[in-house]
Amino acid sequence: MTAVASVDRPDGFSDARRAEAEATFLVAHPRYRETGLVDELRSTEYGRLDESGDVYLDYTGGSLYAASQLDEHMAMMRERVFGNPHSVNPTSSAATILVERARAAVLRYFNAPESEYACIFTPNATGALRLVGESYPFAPGGRFLATFDNHNSVNGIREFAHAKGADSAYVPLEAPDLRVDDGLLERYLAAPGGDGHRLFAYPAQSNFSGVKHPLEWIEAAHDRGWDVIVDCAAFVPTSPLDLSVWAPDFVPISFYKLFGYPTGIGALLARRPALERLHRPWFSGGTVVAANVQGEKVMPLSGHALFEDGTVNYLGIPAVEIGLRHIESIGMDTISTRVQALGSWLLEALKRLQHTDGSAATCIYGPTDWERHGGTIAFNFLHPDGSPIDERFVDRVAAEHRISVRTGCFCNSGAGETAFSISRDTLIGAEFTEGMILDDYIKLVGLPTGGAVRVSLGVATNFADVYRFMSFAESFRDVAGIPGDLPPRLAC
Ligand SMILES: Cc1ncc(COP(=O)(O)O)c(C=O)c1O
Numbered sequence: 001m002t003a004v005a006s007v008d009r010p011d012g013f014s015d016a017r018r019a020e021a022e023a024t025f026l027v028a029h030p031r032y033r034e035t036g037l038v039d040e041l042r043s044t045e046y047g048r049l050d051e052s053g054d055v056y057l058d059y060t061g062g063s064l065y066a067a068s069q070l071d072e073h074m075a076m077m078r079e080r081v082f083g084n085p086h087s088v089n090p091t092s093s094a095a096t097i098l099v100e101r102a103r104a105a106v107l108r109y110f111n112a113p114e115s116e117y118a119c120i121f122t123p124n125a126t127g128a129l130r131l132v133g134e135s136y137p138f139a140p141g142g143r144f145l146a147t148f149d150n151h152n153s154v155n156g157i158r159e160f161a162h163a164k165g166a167d168s169a170y171v172p173l174e175a176p177d178l179r180v181d182d183g184l185l186e187r188y189l190a191a192p193g194g195d196g197h198r199l200f201a202y203p204a205q206s207n208f209s210g211v212k213h214p215l216e217w218i219e220a221a222h223d224r225g226w227d228v229i230v231d232c233a234a235f236v237p238t239s240p241l242d243l244s245v246w247a248p249d250f251v252p253i254s255f256y257k258l259f260g261y262p263t264g265i266g267a268l269l270a271r272r273p274a275l276e277r278l279h280r281p282w283f284s285g286g287t288v289v290a291a292n293v294q295g296e297k298v299m300p301l302s303g304h305a306l307f308e309d310g311t312v313n314y315l316g317i318p319a320v321e322i323g324l325r326h327i328e329s330i331g332m333d334t335i336s337t338r339v340q341a342l343g344s345w346l347l348e349a350l351k352r353l354q355h356t357d358g359s360a361a362t363c364i365y366g367p368t369d370w371e372r373h374g375g376t377i378a379f380n381f382l383h384p385d386g387s388p389i390d391e392r393f394v395d396r397v398a399a400e401h402r403i404s405v406r407t408g409c410f411c412n413s414g415a416g417e418t419a420f421s422i423s424r425d426t427l428i429g430a431e432f433t434e435g436m437i438l439d440d441y442i443k444l445v446g447l448p449t450g451g452a453v454r455v456s457l458g459v460a461t462n463f464a465d466v467y468r469f470m471s472f473a474e475s476f477r478d479v480a481g482i483p484g485d486l487p488p489r490l491a492c
Contacts, residue, residue, distance in 0.1 A: 059458025141194020
């Protein structure tokens with residue numbers, strides 16, 4: 001039995017074995033051949049991946065940009081003069097035109113009629129969620145309802161609800177698949193409540209497990225009188241979203257997750273009637289027709305302008321239109337077909353991984369098939385005694401292989417609580433105290449592990465990436481002990 005996984009361990013994954021595995025993969029996933037365009041782009045647009053030898057498998061963290069996105073944006077910046085759009089001078093107008101063109105391009109991309117949806121530029125998906133949370137008309141008798149597997153940027157909305165006297169509730173997930181039972185959700189939506197406004201939030205795709213929840217829930221919730229946030233930050237990078245078919249009230253996204261560049265820009269796509277129900281808690285430059293100081297009067301702007309505080313990122317926003325055009329030139333169907341083929345191959349390979357004694361070498365958190373499953377797989381490697389291999393050790397060995405994956409809890413507390421079987425009673429007893437780090441909390445709660453390993457696929461993933469990952473995964477077979485010098489876990 002191996003004491004410590006070694007990066008030098010010969011893995012037996014020769015080119016010949018890889019070619020053989022790829023041939024078998026292609027027979028099992030014939031539609032993968034339709035995505036050959038991406039293999040061409042891999043050497044032109046994403047050539048830096050193979051030049052550096054990096055295996056990038058953290059697309060749910062952030063996607064990768066194509067070289068031509070940078071070239072086009074940099075040429076625009078070099079050749080033209082742009083000023084602050086809060087003016088009417090020529091350089092200001094030039095910026096305004098490009099910002100408004102990008103706004104229209106975002107709505108077009110999601111097939112969102114401009115008469116029904118507004119596109120508000122924000123710093124990221126979190127910024128979009130905060131806008132909704134701080135402005136939603138929560139009041140006593142109102143409620144914030146969320147599935148367990150929301151990102152913490154959604155969970156944080158409960159603080160706004162509580163501060164205004166509304167209550168909150170969570171719809172649990174079912175282990176081991178980490179899905180929500182439709183009947184149970186229906187009971188939560190139908191539960192009698194007060195007469196206040198009610199807001200329901202769920203991720204179209206969990207950033208923890210990759211589970212895709214039904215978009216049909218939107219209408220079911222509307223029918224019961226709920227406003228609906230569908231967090232699409234982890235969904236839209238590899239799935240089409242058609243807002244002429246689905247009508248969520250609020251959709252937060254981050255553009256770097258969709259096409260890698262630029263960072264620092266997201267959007268809140270908001271249905272106009274729902275937007276009108278929001279009350280901003282303050283005003284700022286850029287959001288008012290006029291404000292005075294002596295009378296303390298303010299006349300707010302309306303639509304997207306009411307929600308874009310200060311100066312928008314007017315040099316970055318034109319790159320959003322460029323990024324959307326790049327994704328359209330590949331086609332979201334191509335991207336999702338590819339991710340589905342590679343993801344299901346990887347999931348099967350991870351499930352099959354065994355120790356010499358025949359025991360399982362992995363524990364998958366979430367569905368073990370590819371039905372309604374996005375390109376994200378969360379799991380832990382296991383020691384032969386069945387205990388999880390510390391994710392910090394996996395991270396360390398991955399770095400030595402130049403493999404980028406995410407480890408930890410992925411800012412998704414509820415999915416982690418379900419995956420690691422943490423009961424409500426345990427959590428109620430666990431008090432946070434000043435100066436605690438995450439490791440103290442893990443000990444307090446008695447978590448079996450500090451987190452999981454997350455592999456996520458995206459626009460530039462190829463067979464060689466997932467194959468190299470499995471070659472690395474093989475080195476965790478029969479690992480009995482790991483070094484004791486791992487860094488402390490500071491925060492989630
Ligand atoms: C589902 C989901 N929602 C929200 C967020 C927050 O995105 P950002 O950090 O870009 O604000 C993330 C980030 O990973 C996510 O995966």
